[in-house]
Amino acid sequence: MNLKRTNNGILKRPDMRPKERSNIRVFAGRMVYTLKRYLYWYGSGVKFAHKKEDIIHYKEVISQHQTPLIRKLRKVDMWLQQNKITNLRIGIERINGLVLYPGETFSYWKQIGKPRKKDGFVEGMVLFYGGFKPGIGGGLCQLSNLIYWMTLHTPLTIVERWRHSYDVFPDADRTQPFGSGATCSYNYIDLQIKNETSQPMQLYLYLTETDLVGEWRSTEAIEDRYEVYEKEHYIQQEYWGGYTRHNQIYRRRYGHSGVLLNDEFVAENHAVMMYEPLLESKANS
Template sequence: MSTNNNIAKPKRRSKLRAKMGMLYYGLLRKLLWIKLKPVFAVKKADAALPYLHFCHKTPLLRKLKDVDMWYQYNKIINLKIAVKQINGIVLHPGEIFSFWKLIGKPTKHKGYVNGMVLRNGTFTSAIGGGLCQLSNLIFWMTLHTPLTVTERHRHGYDVFPDSNRTQPFGSGATCFYPHGDLMIHNDTPYDFQLVVTVTDKYLEGKWYSTKAQDYRYKVTERNHEMKGEYWGGYSRHNELYREIFDKNGNYISEEFILSNSAIMMYSPFLCDSADKQR
């Protein structure tokens, strides 16, 4: 089934325009932080809350085509610094978790180093690079809880082909300081706590709560499509839904989560003429 999405050919903006845009949107973000300051989650707890709602882990090192491994070794350094700022944070009813409000701006002074970032359809290095793995993990886990994601961003480019993918395309959340944030609202009457650790091999995360799970969630992909665009490139699209089950595994309902559209920076596998005739 086609999603009937079309993506315009990307425009290359001047460095000056890009810088001015960052300043403008950065100012708007800081004004928003001032407005929302009373409801941001800021308190941590050493002991985990009693009920585990969801856990997930992702490998720290993964071989990517044409990407030197030093990017990923530096990413681990950056993750360890960032995790210290959010590990144990408690999200009380009515509060908002803000990825960047808690972590702050990644700088050399704080110990951050150059890591891989995706920009304009390719990869480069920047201070604090690699923190998207952390925002990806938190977003994916949150989709399996009753918490509400109020802000999430997706890369406009699909840079690398699927390699041992275990989650649907577009199920992550990119981050770029300060206005590319991940925000999560606790509109339940119970406390939730985020626990994140960096082990020897994995980035591991868990959402705990003061209330046991009433429901279980399953994220599914639909209407996945790769297609050629009129300007010669390829694009990729899909929709994500969340199926809801009770504690006994009985299906209750489903809800639409989001749709994704991205420009592909690699050629998709195309079937040959014989396959088309089948």
């Protein structure tokens, strides 16, 4: 949801009051969008990345990031996080080593495929309309979040990314700006990245005992460096009684010797808060 301007030029935020939808409507909508995504994958003419290569050919680390596998989350059973690690391991097996050649596009879900129990995926935590529930493949959003954040620190182009509509947990131990992740849900809430550079890029992913780790690598070093930050962050109480959270994500690109080359808008985030703002203040104190 983007901010819209009224006739007098004043910015108007979207109405974010949560809307209840029937199970039938949710199911029908999911089927329609799933079919449209399959048609896009196989009929759009987009060249999707699919080839993997040995990591030895890609020695230059362009971007690296890691996130903890286990977090202490209120009201979340620990077995859901343990199962998440199983799902991440399978997801990594399907993506690790993938090469994104110039002109190709990486599709998160096209590469991973549908999470199915028969393929080893288990129930993990799935965010659902401001809450969470067990779901096959739950926890794979941590992998899409990681890839998105790493990509913001490379010259690759993000062509599709979805933000979270709900802010479910307080900012305890948060090290990145609010809204700097990429939610995912098979198959149409996807993360897609295009290589518009002149050199191939490879995804290298693995698990340690405590963290999910990822790298974008290439055959040649890239001199440019990137800094991601937020602007216009605020929390507001709405007329319907709840709270919403908003910000904008920007990115600075630095060239040789630290010269600022560009400062660009990346994304705008709006989310319904599922906790009292006071909890966030306590978490950050």
